[in-house]
Amino acid sequence: xxxxxxxxxxxxxxxxxxxxxxxxxxxxxxxxxxxxxxxxxxxxxxxxxxxxxxxxxxxxxxxxxxxxxxxxxxxxxxxxxxxxxxxxxxxxxxxxxxxxxxxxxxxxxxxxxxxxxxxxxxxxxxxxxxxxxxxxxxxxxxxxxxxxxxxxxxxxxxxxxxxxxxxxxxxxxxxxxxxxxxxxxxxxxxxxxxxxxxxxxxxxxxxxxxxxxxxxxxxxxxxxxxxxxxxxxxxxxxxxxxxxxxxxxxxxxxxxxxxxxxxxxxxxxxxxxxxxxxxxxxxxxxxxxxxxxxxxxxxxxxxxxxxxxxxxxxxxxxxxxxxxxxxxxxxxxxxxxxxxxxxxxxxxxxxxxxxxxxxxxxxxxxxxxxxxxxxxxxxxxxxxxxxxxxxxxxxxxxxxxxxxxxxxxxxxxxxxxxxxxxxxxxxxxxxxxxxxxxxxxxxxxxxxxxxxxxxxxxx
Numbered sequence: 308x309x310x311x312x313x314x315x316x317x318x319x320x321x322x323x324x325x326x327x328x329x330x331x332x333x334x335x336x337x338x339x340x341x342x343x344x345x346x347x348x349x350x351x352x353x354x355x356x357x358x359x360x361x362x363x364x365x366x367x368x369x370x371x372x373x374x375x376x377x378x379x380x381x382x383x384x385x386x387x388x389x390x391x392x393x394x395x396x397x398x399x400x401x402x403x404x405x406x407x408x409x410x411x412x413x414x415x416x417x418x419x420x421x422x423x424x425x426x427x428x429x430x431x432x433x434x435x436x437x438x439x440x441x442x443x444x445x446x447x448x449x450x451x452x453x454x455x456x457x458x459x460x461x462x463x464x465x466x467x468x469x470x471x472x473x474x475x476x477x478x479x480x481x482x483x484x485x486x487x488x489x490x491x492x493x494x495x496x497x498x499x500x501x502x503x504x505x506x507x508x509x510x511x512x513x514x515x516x517x518x519x520x521x522x523x524x525x526x527x528x529x530x531x532x533x534x535x536x537x538x539x540x541x542x543x544x545x546x547x548x549x550x551x552x553x554x555x556x557x558x559x560x561x562x563x564x565x566x567x568x569x570x571x572x573x574x575x576x577x578x579x580x581x582x583x584x585x586x587x588x589x590x591x592x593x594x595x596x597x598x599x600x601x602x603x604x605x606x607x608x609x610x611x612x613x614x615x616x617x618x619x620x621x622x623x624x625x626x627x628x629x630x631x632x633x634x635x636x637x638x639x640x641x642x643x644x645x646x647x648x649x650x651x652x653x654x655x656x657x658x659x660x661x662x663x664x665x666x667x668x669x670x671x672x673x674x675x676x677x678x679x680x681x682x683x684x685x686x687x688x689x690x691x692x693x694x695x696x697x698x699x700x701x702x703x704x705x706x707x708x709x710x711x712x713x714x715x716x717x718x719x720x721x722x723x724x725x726x727x728x729x730x731x732x733x734x735x736x737x738x739x740x741x742x743x744x745x746x747x748x749x750x751x752x753x754x755x756x757x758x759x760x761x762x763x764x765x766x
């Protein structure tokens with residue numbers, strides 16, 4: 308018995324490490340592309356006759372990654388529920404690693420003409436396809452390996468990996484862009500971050516090979532209870548929770564209003580604020596550093612008080628703080644804007660961000676868990692990719708009361724997320740085998756906290 312317990316504890320740790328490094332790689336790759344699309348791709352992969360058109364085209368290829376995410380969610384979600392979480396996560400790892408490495412090796416427009424932007428778009432579509440399965444697969448894998456009473460804490464590391472991946476992307480790109488000669492950086496220096504991703508793929512593969520398939524999936528497979536058409540089942544039996552997760556996933560409006568619209572409002576000359584661009588290279592870095600520290604604490608808190616309170620409070624307060632953040636930009640106060648963004652995004656938003664990796668998969672039965680979460684989360688997130696254009700349309704340069712207008716839109720969207728969470732059932736005290744069943748009864752509070760204390764003592 309002791310040996311079994313030690314093995315289970317070791318698998319919890321390995322599964323968590325696997326989810327962390329996979330998420331870090333996926334989002335490192337996703338965000339180095341975003342940086343390169345803004346800095347160098349317009350000159351390298353698009354005709355140089357019209358610089359404005361080249362910039363628009365380059366940034367459009369970044370958005371293409373969100374277009375393919377719902378498609379990846381359907382395909383990879385099906386794979387995770389039918390063939391296992393482990394196979395799906397290895398597939399995501401290799402797809403993302405391959406596409407990112409190939410971007411680093413891609414010839415430019417001057418070398419192969421129109422094929423350069425075409426191949427760039429294809430590789431970006433593969434990136435978006437791959438990232439669609441990562442969080443749902445990693446969250447489900449960690450959740451199903453986690454010890455009793457600690458699912459929130461362990462699952463939160465999947466999102467800590469996401470934030471760490473963004474820090475890694477900035478940590479590689481910023482020194483290169485700053486210290487290299489512009490000609491050398493534009494010639495070959497920009498390729499280094501893409502080529503370095505192969506190292507993370509190797510480490511991720513080694514760790515993911517050590518992870519055993521989850522007991523939940525193994526039991527379902529051995530008893531013949533694996534769903535043959537999980538997507539059909541998901542919409543037939545879990546459609547209400549799919550809609551809830553889609554609405555909660557709109558919380559991606561907070562990083563969007565911070566780093567996309569907020570950056571345009573502060574930096575673009577047409578808005579007349581005049582912040583330095585360097586400020587907006589550092590705001591995501593500072594926010595993510597704080598988030599890495601906050602996420603495990605909030606994940607553990609959700610194991611004590613439940614999943615819904617942090618999500619609801621984090622959603623509403625994030626929306627409220629958006630007014631202060633945008634107001635700080637409007638009065639040209641750089642220190643206040645940085646403080647407000649770090650509080651809004653790095654701290655308060657983590658009430659949602661740290662908890663959804665446990666809450667979302669807990670809403671669904673194991674046989675449809677990966678498909679349901681992947682589809683719902685990625686469709687919701689894809690919708691948020693439209694928000695920067697929407698915000699610019701309702702608050703264009705020259706308009707008045709921009710902080711109030713965009714703050715109201717942001718708060719309204721976060722209220723939708725909070726109401727979706729409020730309407731969901733609480734899950735933190737439901738046994739792992741009963742998750743997703745509407746008739747499931749929670750474990751008695753005293754018994755649950757005894758089991759949780761026991762799990763923490765073993766750790």
